[in-house]
Amino acid sequence: MKKGVLLVNLGSPDSTNPKDVKKYLDEFLMDPRVIDVPKWARILLVRGIILNTRPKKSAEAYQKIWWEEGSPLIVISERLKEKVQQSTNIPVSLAMRYGSMTLKKGLQELVDKGVNQVLVMPLYPQFAMATTETINVKVEELQKEFFPNLEVDTFSAFYNREDYIEVLSKSIAEGLKGKNYEHVLFSYHGVPERHIRKSDITKSHCKIDGQCCVTPSEAHTFCYRHQCLKTTQLVAEKLNLQEGTYSSSFQSRLGFDPWLQPYTDRTIERFGKKGIKNMAIVTPAFVSDCLETLEEIAMEGEEIFHEVGGKEFTTIPCLNDRDDFAQLLANWIEEWQLTDVKTAIA
Structure with missing residues (x-):
């Protein structure tokens, strides 16, 4: 062959x-x-x-x-x-x-x-x-x-492969070096909640209730939400990020059906209103910078942050090449x- x-x-x-x-x-x-x-x-x-x-x-x-x-x-x-x-x-x-x-x-x-x-x-x-x-x-x-x-x-x-987490964590660490950030936001592309339920091979595990994604199940093999949250967890552990200094959100929703939450734009706004002055954002659902990272996050996201009082908005590049x-x-x-x-x- x-x-x-x-x-x-x-x-x-x-x-x-x-x-x-x-x-x-x-x-x-x-x-x-x-x-x-x-x-x-x-x-x-x-x-x-x-x-x-x-x-x-x-x-x-x-x-x-x-x-x-x-x-x-x-x-x-x-x-x-x-x-x-x-x-x-x-x-x-x-x-x-x-x-x-x-x-x-x-x-x-x-x-x-x-x-x-x-x-x-x-x-x-x-x-x-x-x-x-x-x-x-x-x-x-x-x-x-x-x-x-x-x-x-x-x-x-490959969201949880040790060698991938190593490379991803290294790239994020390089992007954060010298930055006085208060919070790191892991922003993933959004999908409708029904996609999560449709991908559940058990037809009963995924309830999107805050517990199912951390409860072991074969459903995780095809659960986008679980895999996103797991990526965040593994990178946070690798970089020794302290609890409360990082979180996950979902961007790019379309239509009126429920999509995965919290939404990235509203999360950025909420942090700014809470008094966070310096935040960094990484987009681990993408390996290549694109419209969603370069325009929606790096431009629109930064504009939202500044409008509510934020100062420094650091966008970490994707892994790219x-x-x-x-x-x-x-x-x-x-x-x-x-x-x-x-x-x-x-």
Whole structure:
């Protein structure tokens, strides 16, 4: 078997033109694992309402963070892929779940190099329906339709792996060095509460009641909320953060259904009103800086903090293309190369 690796990130519009943004949002929001309502309702919501109002506003947001080379998420992911390729002797390709860098193109690139066994590595530390699951489901569909001779292995969530926590903690420590922070906020991308319940393989454990995420259960294998909170706990322990000086929150909610709480924007506002003058924020649900980190957090979040009396707002970069993160991915690939077990690496 000739092996290869497909790194997968979220994706990005081709440009900041509202037409390109609209095309991207249509693909993203019409995914039934992102907005998990009946198709007729999704069409009504997305194409009848959201796409008639949001593309222009989103395009303006992308314009604030767009690099000369293009989308930050794409550029950073490409840099990361090149570093990983330099550290492994098997082909590595890059694809996006949404946008023009399609999963099909990424798989085809590997097949054209003679690959017949591929490890799909979603670049998401925590499992979620709208991230890891939608990638794996789409890859399976493509494999059956276009690549019947290709064997596909999937890489599982790495939120609690000791080597990952080591790299993440080191990056955060570097970002905090010399900063007189009073509180560190771990902000994760939000998801509707119903996603948590739908992902519960026990169909009874997840109640989002403050206890279920800390009560041992096989449901945690696919529980985004548990995995986010666990990441925070492990990093806090690694950095010896004192109780009360750190917390977790969730950002980027959409619509009127209940989403995971507390909300990041309201949490930032609350800390400022409480008299916190110096705070730092890290976004461990993302490995690459993108619209949600560069605009929603680093710009909008800082503005909220200053409006309520906050002074210093430190945004910790994502892992991006750090050498130690690229080497970590290469190490995991090496582990996979040395095993013939066709299951997710635990």
